[in-house]
Amino acid sequence: MIKEMLSSRVIYWLILVMFMLGPFGMILQKNLVKKIMAMNVMQVAVIAFFLVLGQKEGATLPIEIQGLMGAVNYINPLPHALMLTAIVVSLSITGVALALLLLVQKQYGELEEDELIRRMNQ
């Protein structure tokens, strides 16, 4: 009963909370590195969402070990495959973002947004 409720409802609420933490952090945090971290949290939430979609109780990996067992006994591999791509995308976005931050830091010597904008407008 509890397990049922956890897997069909609570997990999605948790993912929603995690997803919303992203924009929340990006808006409220003034430090640019923290903004990137918030962005990552948001992306991870979507990745988790896809993985939950592909999950199934009591099923196994979709690999043929001793003959095929029928579709019911396998988890859905497609979301996992998609999320590999999404992880790569998120990794490269983080990479570009950190590279830009290096340049910002070099340029202005500051990563706190308020101070940065003040220095930019001088």
Next chain:
Amino acid sequence: MMEQLPALLILIPLLTALASPLLSYLSGRLVRCTALAALLAAVFCAVGILTRVLSEGTWHYRFGGWEPPWGIEYAVDPLAGALAVLITFINFMALIYAKTEMEDATRTKKGVFYALFLLTTAGLLGMTVTGDVFNLYVFLEISSLSTYALIASGGKRAIFAAFRYLIIGTVGGTFYLLGVGYLYAVTGTLNMADMAVKIQPLLNTPAVIVAIASIVAGMGIKMALFPLHGWLPDAHTYAPTPISAIISGIMIKVPAYVIFRMLYFVIGAGEGPVQQALTVIGCIGAAGIIHGSIMAIAQKEFKRILAYSSMAQIGYVAVGLSIGNVYGLIGALFHVLNHAVMKSCLFMVAGAVKWRTGEYRIDKIMQVSKKLPLTMFAFLVAAFSMVGLPPTAGFFSKWYLVLGAFEAGKWPFIVVIILSGLLNAVYFFRIIENTFLRKKEGAEAEAEEKEIQTATGLELPLTMLVPILILGAGVLIIGVSNQQIISQVIQYALPGGGF
């Protein structure tokens, strides 16, 4: 060869992009020539695809021979084909223009610049021709990532503008991915054609409503719809000019196309949630038109005026989608074409003025028309088109939008469209007044700037002048031949294949 055109369209820019940094070790000129050749080849591919699609209907290209819904399919219909031609053409023009921008860059920087430029093109083309919603996300991120880097190459302030765009743009991409997740959860497919069939009985379920909301929010961020436009002015202003031209001309149109594709072709705009989403898009689009136009009046820098004006112009596309009848959609699609041509022309003019006088501030570029007569003439044509004077192209898209709004009885949109025409006239007249009419006073007139000589004796280097003139002429040609363009291309691009 002909059979593989949709794949070649993406692969030529993509592979050339990978080769560019390597080629840059050999010579800077070689990179540039290869990049130009690749984009020219892409233009021909796109034209070839469009002609075939117009005569034979939607072209389903199966990647690797895998049947959809298992494999990834490229589905090119007249809408995607026409947009692909537009993308390749404008990017080709911008790449020609980029030469002066990259003149004193090192070879490595040149290589990286052209690689990123081609990657952006490949990403945008991929977004248009793909028939798979997840594939679209990947291409979206390819084009966005390379654009962030390109914007950052514009110098000091551009870096922070690019970072801001990256943060906001990624939120957009993530929202789109979330929407795709919901659509996948209810339909179990990622192929657009397959999804369009399977989603029909599920239209009013909460999952589909959430999916529509996330996709519209995500793509709204990418296309800078009104309250989500925060990244646009800085990114447009500080990016290098050819990049400003393509992000304003193309980058913000392709997400609009994605919204059009998802709402009209995949989910199907009939009753229910899609209609409500379209109403929201129309309202914020109209708000964006007014907000963007007023903000543009308040600006002093040439490129910043154009940036706010882009934000206003994307509102027209949103309004057209929201009107939703045949005239409204024709107006929206025609405006995508018009705005891409005229706004990239205007940005290039701004870059040319900066090259000649070293100034972006419009109160410092008095009587620049004497020094740049041809360029400023192209500017005049494009500016008239933005205001919406016949026979320039801008008049006709507004005409169709007004016609559509009239037919649908949506009066507020008519008021907004006409009002914004007046506001456009205000800020363009300010530029025209400064550049053509106002004379320099006393001391300034005496301190005549140094004469800049070009190799050919023309007012600008040929690589800058030619794209400006072609696009300026394009505005007139599109305006004069609007009937042909609509009856031969755009009407087939509508959902259901026209009237």
